[in-house]
Amino acid sequence: MGAHNIQVINNTFDGPVLDGVSIVSTSGDVLVENNTFINNAYAVFYGGASTKGSVIKNNKFISCGYLETSYYNNLKQWENNTYDNLPVISLKKSSDNLDIINNTFVLRE
Known part of the structure; x- marks a missing residue:
């Protein structure tokens, strides 16, 4: 189900997205390096994974920890939702x- 010795290097995750990088259960030894995350709610999300041996370094997080959504609900009405103060x-x-x-x-401006 999970994987080990994963490298996520030199990517751009330009949102809005919920998770730029999502690391699931039983995964471990993950290197997240030299990436740019823009408008991600959770830029890096550990969903029950082991963080043993994992490193997050030299990344740039721009306007993350925040998400605005708009969608057409079941009642045929537009809904706007804001999720704020999320962990990057x-x-x-x-x-x-x-x-x-x-x-x-880098914070939102």
């Missing part, structure tokens, strides 16, 4: 250790 790097469902090194976070 979500570790809520993770375990073990993780190195977060030399990343840049």
